[in-house]
Amino acid sequence: MGITCLQRIIATIKSINLLTMKFFSRLPILTILTISIISLFYFKPIWKDRLIPFPGNLLISYFSPWKEESWPGYPTGVPRKGLLGFDTVRMMGPWRNFITKELKSSRFPSWNPHQFGGTPMSANYQSALFFPPNLIYLILPFYVAWTILIISQPILAATGMYLLLKALFNVSLSTHQRINALTITFLSFMYGFSAWMSVWIEWNIHGFVYALLPFGLLFIHKRKTILTILTISFIIFAGHPQMALIGISALAIFVMIGKKFKWFITVMSVVLLITSVQWFPSLKYYQQASREKQSSEFVYENTLLPWKQLSQLIVPNFFGNPATGNFSGKLDFLESTAYSGIAILGLAMIGLLAKNKKSRGAGSRSAGQETRNFAIILLVLISVLVLPNPISLLIGKLNIPILSTSVASRWLMLLPLGLTLLAAVGITEFFSNKAWPREARPGLYTPSILLISIIGLWIYALFFPPEFRSVSFRNLIIPTVIAGLFFLTFLFKFADRQSGMKVFLLTLYILSIGELILFGWKTMPYTEKRFIYPVTPVLEKLQEFSRDGSRFAATDGSVIDSNFATYYGLYDLSGYDALYPRKIGELVWSAANNGKPVKDFSRSTVVVPTKQSDARNNLWNLSGVRWIINKDDMLAEHPGQRSSDLSSDFELIWEEGKWQIYKNTKVYSRAFFTTDISQIPPISLITPAEIVSSQSNLVEITVDAPSDGYLVLTDTFYPGWKATVDGNAVEIIPAFRAFRAVQVLRGSHAVRFNL
Numbered sequence: 001m002g003i004t005c006l007q008r009i010i011a012t013i014k015s016i017n018l019l020t021m022k023f024f025s026r027l028p029i030l031t032i033l034t035i036s037i038i039s040l041f042y043f044k045p046i047w048k049d050r051l052i053p054f055p056g057n058l059l060i061s062y063f064s065p066w067k068e069e070s071w072p073g074y075p076t077g078v079p080r081k082g083l084l085g086f087d088t089v090r091m092m093g094p095w096r097n098f099i100t101k102e103l104k105s106s107r108f109p110s111w112n113p114h115q116f117g118g119t120p121m122s123a124n125y126q127s128a129l130f131f132p133p134n135l136i137y138l139i140l141p142f143y144v145a146w147t148i149l150i151i152s153q154p155i156l157a158a159t160g161m162y163l164l165l166k167a168l169f170n171v172s173l174s175t176h177q178r179i180n181a182l183t184i185t186f187l188s189f190m191y192g193f194s195a196w197m198s199v200w201i202e203w204n205i206h207g208f209v210y211a212l213l214p215f216g217l218l219f220i221h222k223r224k225t226i227l228t229i230l231t232i233s234f235i236i237f238a239g240h241p242q243m244a245l246i247g248i249s250a251l252a253i254f255v256m257i258g259k260k261f262k263w264f265i266t267v268m269s270v271v272l273l274i275t276s277v278q279w280f281p282s283l284k285y286y287q288q289a290s291r292e293k294q295s296s297e298f299v300y301e302n303t304l305l306p307w308k309q310l311s312q313l314i315v316p317n318f319f320g321n322p323a324t325g326n327f328s329g330k331l332d333f334l335e336s337t338a339y340s341g342i343a344i345l346g347l348a349m350i351g352l353l354a355k356n357k358k359s360r361g362a363g364s365r366s367a368g369q370e371t372r373n374f375a376i377i378l379l380v381l382i383s384v385l386v387l388p389n390p391i392s393l394l395i396g397k398l399n400i401p402i403l404s405t406s407v408a409s410r411w412l413m414l415l416p417l418g419l420t421l422l423a424a425v426g427i428t429e430f431f432s433n434k435a436w437p438r439e440a441r442p443g444l445y446t447p448s449i450l451l452i453s454i455i456g457l458w459i460y461a462l463f464f465p466p467e468f469r470s471v472s473f474r475n476l477i478i479p480t481v482i483a484g485l486f487f488l489t490f491l492f493k494f495a496d497r498q499s500g501m502k503v504f505l506l507t508l509y510i511l512s513i514g515e516l517i518l519f520g521w522k523t524m525p526y527t528e529k530r531f532i533y534p535v536t537p538v539l540e541k542l543q544e545f546s547r548d549g550s551r552f553a554a555t556d557g558s559v560i561d562s563n564f565a566t567y568y569g570l571y572d573l574s575g576y577d578a579l580y581p582r583k584i585g586e587l588v589w590s591a592a593n594n595g596k597p598v599k600d601f602s603r604s605t606v607v608v609p610t611k612q613s614d615a616r617n618n619l620w621n622l623s624g625v626r627w628i629i630n631k632d633d634m635l636a637e638h639p640g641q642r643s644s645d646l647s648s649d650f651e652l653i654w655e656e657g658k659w660q661i662y663k664n665t666k667v668y669s670r671a672f673f674t675t676d677i678s679q680i681p682p683i684s685l686i687t688p689a690e691i692v693s694s695q696s697n698l699v700e701i702t703v704d705a706p707s708d709g710y711l712v713l714t715d716t717f718y719p720g721w722k723a724t725v726d727g728n729a730v731e732i733i734p735a736f737r738a739f740r741a742v743q744v745l746r747g748s749h750a751v752r753f754n755l
Helices: 002-024 028-042 044-049 056-062 086-104 132-138 142-171 181-192 195-203 206-221 225-237 241-258 261-288 307-313 342-353 364-386 390-398 408-430 438-461 466-494 498-523 537-548 564-568 582-592 614-622
Strands: 551-554 625-631 650-656 659-664 671-674 690-695 698-705 709-716 722-725 728-730 733-735 739-744 747-754
Touching: 028 044, 028 142, 028 181, 028 498, 056 086, 086 132, 086 142, 086 195, 086 564, 132 142, 142 181, 142 195, 142 206, 142 364, 142 408, 181 342, 181 408, 181 498, 195 206, 195 408, 195 498, 206 225, 206 241, 206 408, 225 241, 225 261, 241 261, 241 364, 241 408, 342 364, 342 408, 342 438, 342 466, 342 498, 364 390, 364 408, 390 408, 438 466, 466 498, 537 551, 537 564, 537 625, 537 650, 537 659, 582 614, 614 625, 671 698, 698 709, 709 733, 709 747, 722 739, 739 747
Parallel strands: 551 625
Antiparallel strands: 625 659, 650 659, 671 709, 690 698, 698 747, 709 739, 722 728, 722 747, 733 739
16 A cells, blocks of 8 residues: 555656756756755745844844843844854954955055954955955945855855766766766755855855865866966965865865876966965964964864764754754864765765776766766865874874864865765766666665664664753754655665656755755854944944044953954954964963963963953053943942942043943053163153054154154054154064064154054
8 A cells, every 4th residue: 555655656746757857957057047046945034034144143142242232122132043153253244344444445454453453464364355256345235245245155166066067977978877967956056055065154265165166176177277277266365274275185186186287286386376465475474473383272183073973974963053052062063064965975875886887988987987086085085184093183293384273174175075076976876777787786785874874873862861862853853754765766776666766866856955955044143234243332432432543451241352343443452363463462361361471372362351450450551451341230220330340540431331431541652652662661751652643554653752762552563564763764673572663763753654
């Protein structure tokens, strides 16, 4: 009876299946259009709910001063998807906004004066300053340009994979080995909209490297010199050095297999010349930054993928998902997710086990075998570099630039690429004959292995704590159904039931696509337009007070997190970035250590001390921290109540809601004259200077020096800055470890710093 019911279902769907296959086999443009249409479902919150793919809800609900505000429509607080989007909201958004403003003001954004007391901007690789698509920010509002670039990443990735697979398997291979357009479209979508893309897409940099990889392989395969140069240049300009290194490594392996060494050396020579505007200053920045030094906060071994979390490659939410606040894995969810579907995994296993066949057409064996070899090498490389083993552990100890100082698991970016290409090889094997002969029975091992693996995960989940067990059980359902369909597809293929096989295959495609769409809905943060960096009363007041370039800091528990100053045009000595000038770190972290030098401090974060101490006050005074913010939840009941962390040297000048702003009356001016730049002088021995003009890469100062000495500007000391005194070039020397100074003689002078 069950078989009869199944036959009826097959008969009902068969005509739809035939029409679908006919539709997809007509024109390539139709499959590209189909990917775009399916992507509408993936990005449904944008057109249905008018939301922006940006973690604005995280900003509003987690960070001060926004979380202290009440927002209309949310009496109990603004909900968020776990804690996804930290770096996007703290780094990508502020930097992109700053760069856009600088370019619109006809200034080259070489320097960011708003964090770390000043830090390189164009040399900051992740600023993606030279990535051509970012020019869209100059003509469209931030939220519109941001949304367009978010949407473009998976569509670009799927399109590139479609063109690559079509070139490798639809043209080069003989008729019996070609993949039909429906299957190419399916494989392309599963690559472009993989779980890896969903978790990284809102950085708006990593996803472009991922998306451009198939284009790079395509142009190398076709030996298109100019297009290859442009694609690799775009990969480098996209904005992440490790991702660029990973992507170019994959392309180099493909070149090695295709034996195009001399041609590729020429290509890369041109690429390095074109992209030198980015990598050369970034290399100099790396040498001046904190990242090349060892720090206990970063242990390379801890960035390797734990063996048990390989289960996430079969069931992406097996350990839960931070979007729903129930992730129980040991490694960061973003760093351990590279799922592209069980169907892709199963087909890749078929491709891995496929035996070499004799050529049945010009170039057929060469193209298919080269693709298979390339994919296998990628998977081996990923296994060696990502999983704990003697080689990966040795890399962590060798302190190799970029490789040993970055997150090892990010090599998982190549996993969907390798699996998709192997899956394409597997599908050619699957369709190579009308029915599999008896000697092909081992082909059934693959779906059996998948089913056994799924059953093993069900058993494994039984040992989880109750609160996580139910999560894992729920997230196992869809993968189990897909694995079952995969098994039935192969069973019908082996039994030479072509109609049933095609129905199950089509259903497998639809469910697999739906699974990735659901993963994207669950994982990607969206927000209302009004939650993209809104201004609050305390921020508005700080903007008013900081027009003279003076800095702000905070009392304990009142901190406005790092880098937000960049978006709002404020000036902060704190900051958060993969690279920052090491001298600033040494100065600030020693102040946090009560004035004692610190060798082991954060490689990514500088936090100005907030707790009361003489070292804190000295740092505030010296570095021009004029404004101190303080939060007190009891101010509504006790207005005017002073902070116990601040002495009478700090004058209360503004108060509203839970927030206060104090003025530091002992602060040194941002530019001043002194005779000693090694020890902090008492305020009575300094002479304030006047900052006539202050822009991001130009500061003009006048000073009336009472004697021979130094004009100090408490902005970060960094090579590349030039100075003149009365029009004559002079050397900039470090003052108080981290700031800039020039020697001046007694009398009035005009001093100019420019970059």
